[in-house]
Amino acid sequence: MQDGNFLASLLPLVVLFAIFYFLVIRPQQKQQKAHQAMIAALAKGDKIITNGGLICEVIKPEEDFIKVKLNDDVIVRISRDFIAKKIEA
Template identity: 45%
Template sequence: MVALLPFILIFVIIYFLMIRPQSKKQKETQKMISSLHKGDKVITIGGLYGTIVGIRENDGVLIIKIADNTKVEISKTAVAKKL
């Protein structure tokens, strides 16, 4: 029993330092993605800045305007940040 104590302690430390913060960040990202609306300014994971001009809910696609007369279709999961 005493031999298992260090392994249990290491697992608890790993959980609180790595697993728990990652799942918390994932929940926050999912909440941000679900709150996206037309007109929101976003940054993609590829570094593109743009404004959402359309949303296709059925396949999870956002249409963002990155310049005059330039629109790009991206996956909702490609949004890194909402400005």
């Protein structure tokens, strides 16, 4: 009889974890994969926004960094980790 009581007390925790997984963990993983795919697909001419709020144009994607143009005179390299999103035209 104790085994049935143990399973009955464990069931709400399992249900709570399942709800937490489908409402929090899974959507976050999906969003992270989409962001990584966007960063991997960046090409010359794409406009991006950095985590600092700078709007840049991609000049040359490199392995760990991306060369971006802030204006006509300033070209810098930023880490791929600091790209917030791509601006769609």
